[in-house]
Amino acid sequence: MGYLEERAKLAGKVAAVVGGGLGIGGAVTRALARAGVDVAVCDLDPEGVADTRVAVEALGRRVHAVVADALDPGQLDDFFAGIDRELGRLDVLVNVVGGATRQWFARTTPDDWAEQLHRNFGWAIRSTSLAVARMRAQGHGGSIISFTTIEAHRGAPMYAVYAGAKAGLTNFSRSLAVELAPEGIRVNTVASDTTPSARLRALIDDLERRSPGTMSAELRARSHAVYVPAGAPPSVEAVADVVLFLASDLSGAVTGTTLHADGGTWAASGFLRWPGGHGWAPSPPGSLLPEDD
Numbered sequence: 001m002g003y004l005e006e007r008a009k010l011a012g013k014v015a016a017v018v019g020g021g022l023g024i025g026g027a028v029t030r031a032l033a034r035a036g037v038d039v040a041v042c043d044l045d046p047e048g049v050a051d052t053r054v055a056v057e058a059l060g061r062r063v064h065a066v067v068a069d070a071l072d073p074g075q076l077d078d079f080f081a082g083i084d085r086e087l088g089r090l091d092v093l094v095n096v097v098g099g100a101t102r103q104w105f106a107r108t109t110p111d112d113w114a115e116q117l118h119r120n121f122g123w124a125i126r127s128t129s130l131a132v133a134r135m136r137a138q139g140h141g142g143s144i145i146s147f148t149t150i151e152a153h154r155g156a157p158m159y160a161v162y163a164g165a166k167a168g169l170t171n172f173s174r175s176l177a178v179e180l181a182p183e184g185i186r187v188n189t190v191a192s193d194t195t196p197s198a199r200l201r202a203l204i205d206d207l208e209r210r211s212p213g214t215m216s217a218e219l220r221a222r223s224h225a226v227y228v229p230a231g232a233p234p235s236v237e238a239v240a241d242v243v244l245f246l247a248s249d250l251s252g253a254v255t256g257t258t259l260h261a262d263g264g265t266w267a268a269s270g271f272l273r274w275p276g277g278h279g280w281a282p283s284p285p286g287s288l289l290p291e292d293d
């Protein structure tokens, strides 16, 4: 065992990944299994669940993988009961499920708000509570990691309810971290920005099919070079590495905080690297503004 593995103490632990079949969650599940962790996964996508089960078993780890809707309290409760039955303990929880569609707030309805609040905050409170009860009973601490977004940390027009819900999840996690610190249960969030998950890539490919030339791979690369300080967004595997850190004892001193897995976009906070040698500025150079706008 190398120095890092020795310090990380991940091997032999049990993690639950809610939304762990595809996208960022799929990468998290696989990374944890590679690090020697047995994994419980629930996901809405049956193919994602089946592929994940095969992938984790191929890595020689135990897996409990079920098709379940995390937004349904009964199905979430059953998933955690299955973890007790199949894996016998729980050391790490990763809350992945979340997301939003871009829309003017004035065009949304109370039903839309309730759905967004539940998808991006409500269900994660229940999931966290189910994990905390188990971790406290075990008495060996634990690590709880929830996915939020850069939009929880800046004004996000056309994502107002999503941004509010994820900001709620952020401060819920920070507050709970303080309550649970004496018991060694750490609670943190990972704030992603644009990350090329399979779902996002399919969405962009679809836009390009409908309006050819607007979302081509070349245009996207140029746009990322303007927006992302690192030059391109992190891969789902790079984001999963951040979760590995927070799940492991390497982050034993870290609780109640947010790690921004975004290639530097939050640090830039609106500064963009304008093309044509204009360098970094928050507003576009005059020469780049269209005359008739």
Ligand SMILES: NC(=O)c1ccc[n+]([C@@H]2O[C@H](COP(=O)([O-])OP(=O)(O)OC[C@H]3O[C@@H](n4cnc5c(N)ncnc54)[C@H](O)[C@@H]3O)[C@@H](O)[C@H]2O)c1
Residues within 6 Å of the ligand: 018, 019, 020, 021, 022, 023, 024, 025, 026, 042, 043, 044, 045, 048, 068, 069, 070, 071, 096, 097, 098, 099, 100, 147, 148, 149, 150, 191, 192, 193, 194, 195, 196, 197, 198, 199, 200
């Ligand atoms: N991908 C991005 O660009 C991005 C940017 C900022 C924040 N985030 C956040 O990161 C997290 C993951 O994003 P993603 O793009 O990988 O998401 P995704 O839509 O690809 O979903 C991740 C997984 O969750 C599953 N899932 C969706 N709804 C579910 C439900 N109700 N019950 C169980 N499983 C469900 C999906 O099948 C998938 O396997 C989200 O919380 C999102 O808000 C993502």
